[in-house]
Amino acid sequence: MEKILREILLKAVSAQHAEVSSIEIEIPKEENFGDLSAPAAMTLSKSLKKPPRKIAEDIVNSIENKEIFEKIDIAGPGFINFTFTKTFLCSELKELIEKQDTLLTEDIGKGKRVQIEFVSANPTGPLHLGHGRGAALGAALSNLLSEAGYEVEKEYYINDAGRQVKLLGMSVFAKYKQLHGEDYPFPEDGYRGEYIEELAKEFRVQSPEFGVKDDNTLLKEITDFSYKKMLDAIKKDLADFGVNFDSWQSERELYTPLKSPPYKGGEWGGELQKSEVEDSIDELKNRGYIYEKDGATWFRATEFGDDKDRVIIKREGDYTYFAPDIAYHRKKVEKGFDEIIDIWGADHHGYIPRMQAVIQAIGYPKEHLRVLLVQMVTLLRGGKPVQMSKRAGEFITLREVMDEIGADTTKFLFLTRRSDSHLEVDIEVAKAQSSENPVYYVQYAHARINSIFEKARQEAIGERQKAADFNGELFNDEEMRIIKKLLIYPMMFRNATMAHEPHRITFYLQEIAGMFHPYYHKHRVVSEDLEITKARLALCRAIQIVLRHGLKILGVKAPERM
RNA sequence: GCGCCUGUAGCUCAGUUGGAUAGAGCAACUGCCUUCUAAGCAGUGGGCCAGGGGUUCGAAUCCCUUCAGGCGCGCCA
Incomplete structure (x- = not known):
């Protein structure tokens, strides 16, 4: 749902002759501000030299296909608030059930190779x-x-x-x-x-x-x-x-010495055998970032913003621990990854500048190495x-x-x-096997839904019904709230990916479980009314799909029963 | 001394990368099991976002500064 809005907005904004590469879309804090919101008019106010509310109006006016919106409001200093129609949200829900994971995720990486150590x-x-x-x-x-x-x-x-x-x-x-x-x-x-x-x-x-x-x-x-x-x-x-x-x-x-030099630019070769540690130092030497001082061999880390230069070979001739780290990281780079991620204990944060200096010394931007601290x-x-x-x-x-x-x-x-x-x-x-424990809280939601399906099967509803075959007009407000939350999953997924922050998924799962449990308590899914039952089963199916996807990313089981 | 990180409800922590009136869980008090699982649900309180200044339409978020805590500053690994 966010994706569609993004496209619509991009069109409408470019009609204002504004240069924008991406449109910011957020989830409003309050429900009566709509389903999704765009602060674009405020951001553009400076470059267009017009008041934000005026820009907002212009943007709204040039939106072409308004039929998926219940309403579009301009509010506050210039927010454009979008409220979708129930019909549209339900068609999105159907798509979620049919396409499952492909709708939940987004191809952000586009095949880029990443190594995580x-x-x-x-x-x-x-x-x-x-x-x-x-x-x-x-x-x-x-x-x-x-x-x-x-x-x-x-x-x-x-x-x-x-x-x-x-x-x-x-x-x-x-x-x-x-x-x-x-x-x-x-x-x-x-x-x-x-x-x-x-x-x-x-x-x-x-x-x-x-x-x-x-x-x-x-x-x-x-x-x-x-x-x-x-x-x-x-x-x-x-x-x-x-x-x-x-x-x-x-x-x-x-x-250990290699048969042939991995570093193509090196001077040596033939009979001489060198290790990757030696070879990587050679490379740095050829690039001019190595010097001798006080009998030791130094790496010119200050060239790339580190506090001080670092010793690689001690006066006694031993390598410091830093030497194999250089070789190791060069090896990672040479494997051709588009991004290298290291996960370190937080007490090692002081080593980030020197490691990134190495990355730059061998010709890559420092962002090529991303260090996450635990x-x-x-x-x-x-x-x-x-x-x-x-x-x-x-x-x-x-x-x-x-x-x-x-x-x-x-x-x-x-x-x-x-x-x-x-x-x-x-x-x-x-x-504790209680609500104190967030893990069970989330897993229990999944298991509970499963036992609803179990019940539906016993009532022979499950067999007669295709999951995406339901009448969305039957959903009440509470159900619509859950559906909107489900449809936001791709946004959350995108943000978690960009930020490299899996904990966002954990939070989201707790929120969705926190919506399901009260719902479960208030409303019977499997009831006399076949049409309502079908709609609610579909909703449960969608919740389960999302829970399962999130838990899979966390590496946590989604139990059928508990 | 220098550098990095942290400071949000009594506690543990989120806060959509600068957005609208600041959020959750726990703990505390009170109720709810003939029903698709009580590993659950319903209700109530709680804030100088460490302090101060700045940047702008707008700051918990960015900049400066002070305070408090943690970590790192080796020819140790």
Whole structure:
């Protein structure tokens, strides 16, 4: 319905000789302001040098097909308020039922390729709640974008090369030694969770011989064994959470020498073999953004608005963590995506400028990389915060919460807030099977509608009726209000897509459920009156279609019964 | 000290990207199960949008400033 209005308005506005690329359409706050509203006259007032109300009149006068409108008002400082006819709204409802998802979505992406990298937790321990929130967001966003016509790749970056993995290995190594009765010192900043001992025990089962290999070989074996085990555990957590990836990029791989140079502009080639890390530094060097100072190698990040230049190779010759990140992001760019999205913990926000500097240094606008930040999750139990201390190795894992309140509930709750705002999750509330719990509230609406259909089938109405075969004139005001809300879904979908904000869907679903439940309570759908029954069944069908679509994007099940 | 984020009802948070008289859920008090599911519904209260200034037809939203909180500012990862 918005789309049609947009076209009509665009025509009418261009008849005023005004230059407009897009027309703003909004939902008025008050019902008696109409169904949709356009502030165009006010925006145009300056360039047309005419008072807004006059412009509004002119626009209204040049609208050609007025038959779909009940009325068009000019109100306030110059709003044009549109009220649609019941007939038109009902034909839109019919179309929604017939075309379903194609009417709900819009091809915004037009096949553009987007990569979303998310979670990417170090394989040094189980996923915690923050990772879970990132996972829920990443998955929902990728569903949203693919529904909007983007081609999406979901990637997980495995930090399997850095200090953290070494530390994991050393921790398990020490535990392993201790298991064999050696008084071996535990590393200072080692990982202290219970899983460290588990890993040591598992390793002992796998390779029972002790004291045969030298410590270095053993440490290397234990390290590889441990991080792979942890990665498996992470993969299982994610799978059980209902989040899957298309691609797993290993950091180690970026360090391994390649047969031929991936960077076409490079000087080297032939016998010489370089890794992607080396090669990406070469590229930056050739482009003139690398220099030596104090014995270290620097990236000229200030060239692109970062606070300071960044060291890539330390004086001792080691790479900083930033070096593989450069290689990694260059690799993303070279894969040819039209947009790259990274989802990071909010504590990493300081790295955005330097990463975007890299993007610009290799010749792309900084908007090519979009970073979404995910804030902390605070876990409450009956209103009291659940204490966690990472130092002692105690933290709430995604697994624990998922086991207690279920994956669907967890995901939904993670998506009830803007991602960059703090989130509080109360376990007790999440477990409650009542209106306190927004997840069930929405799912219940879906299940309830389903049982109405069940009833209709028993009464043999379902079989005799095509879903879109109903008389819309029979709808009462309350039903019309719901229908308008349903027809706004595409607008909400569009806005959520543009803003990359899946939580808007969560809010919308709560609103539509909040309209259905009271309606259900007041009016019987399946009744003696066959014509009214048919109309109401159609309305229920439409609500269900919308609920199902929204829940699908959130990655939450739409249960048939509860 | 510098930078980023946040500040909206008692609590948790939305606010259609600058629109009309500021919204929801929870918590609190009161009712409703012979009916298509009570995991539900009906009713009642609650605001200096942190403070101040500015930009304009119009500001919770943009700019400046003050205050409060969080995070980040390494040749750590």
